[in-house]
Amino acid sequence: MTKRKSSRGAGFSPARVLVIVKQTMKEMVEASQDQRLKQLLDSESPDRERIIASDQDHRLTLEHVVNVLTDRGITCRCIERAPGESFKVEEDMVITIGGDGTFLDASHSIQGDIPVLGVNSAPSSSHGHYCLTDRSGFEKTLDGILAGSIKFYPLNRLRLILDGETLPVPVLNEVFVSHKCPAGTTRYKLTIGELTREKKCSGLIIAPAAGTSGFNQSAGGVLLDITSRKIAFATLAPFRPPGSDSDLLRGYIKGGSIVTVVSEMVxxxxxxxxAHISFDFPRGAVLTVDSKAPSLNAFINPRCHSRYGETAG
Known part of the structure; x- marks a missing residue:
């Protein structure tokens, strides 16, 4: 079935590729029954031109990717992803066509050593931190993968254990613990090592290294190299009355460490x-976080986090 070789060998030669395609905003609007949403494509809408241009870029990218794969003798299967929906990967490699949301959704269904490549389909409107290339660079990138000059790297993912049961979703970007209502207070007990503290805030972010340049960094969290095994954590808008401690507000821990969170929220x-995948976390529930989830093999720039600032390794 496969012609795959090790990422550290002469090259990676997939026989079959699964292409995951996002739903564009234009497609979403056209399929919606919401009249306010449909107004986005009205002739007088200031958003119409941007939405149509982004949709066209996306379609051209998908067509180009399929054509290049076919020219290289690689069989491809295309499926449109639904946010939060899982799927089975039977191919040798996965390519995502979209942005970071498409890449993250796809990552939840990728197990074993199957590598993934992100292609940003509309760079003018879509952020692609996890996307190594776009339409203009895809052919060169694919040839580099086939020749062995472009490698995949294992990205650490987090395992979540909720009340003794392992959740079926490996975490690549972050797990966010909070009150269901954004205006509500997030209350919990946090244990790292031998230190336990009660916290009140607007949420707790726990991120593997790959996700530290996103929500975590925006909340003042530590930036890590994307290939690091460390785990970062950051408290969002902590409640700090006079005399309160500043322990366990933000920082990072070694990859073999465990984070335990006990909910004090109804x-x-x-x-x-x-936002697409969530679990209830009622009062007394216990969440354990570690780095024992299977890693994700991704074609990425291992130095990409340096553009966001100095990393802590």
Missing amino acids: QGAIYIDG
Whole structure:
């Protein structure tokens, strides 16, 4: 079935590729029954031109990727991803066509040593931190992968254990613990090593290294190299009355360490890599976080986090 070789060998030669395609805003608007949403494509809408241009860029990117794969003798299967929906990967490699959301959604279904390449389909409107290339550079990037000059790297993912049961979703970007209502207070007990502290804030972010340049860094968290095994954590808008301690507000721990969070909220929730996947986290529930989830093999620039600032390794 496969012609795959090690990423550290002469090259990586997939026989079959699964292409994950995002739904564009234009497609979403056209399929919606919401009249306010449909107004985005009205002739007088200031957003119409941007939405149509982004959709066209996306379609051209998909067509180009499929054509290049076909020219190289690689069989491809294309599926449109639904946010939060899982799928089975039977191919040798996965290519995502979209932005970071598409890449993250796809990552949850990728197990084993199957590598993934992100292609940003519309750079003018879509952020592609996890995307190594776009339409203009895809052919050169693919040839580099086939020749062995472009390698994949294992990205650390977090395992979540909720009340003794392992959740089925490995975390690539971050797990966010918070009250279900954004205006509600997030309350929990946090244990790292031998230190336990009660916290009140607007949320707790726990991120593997790959996700530290996003929500974590925006909340004042530590930036790590994307290939690091360390785990970062950051408290969002902590409540700090006079005389309160500043322990466990933000920092990072070694990859083999464990983070334990006990909910003190009646209506708490755990969000994984965004808003699409969540679990209830009621009072007394216990969440354990470690780095024992299978890593994700991704074609990325191992130095990409340096553009966001100085890393802590």
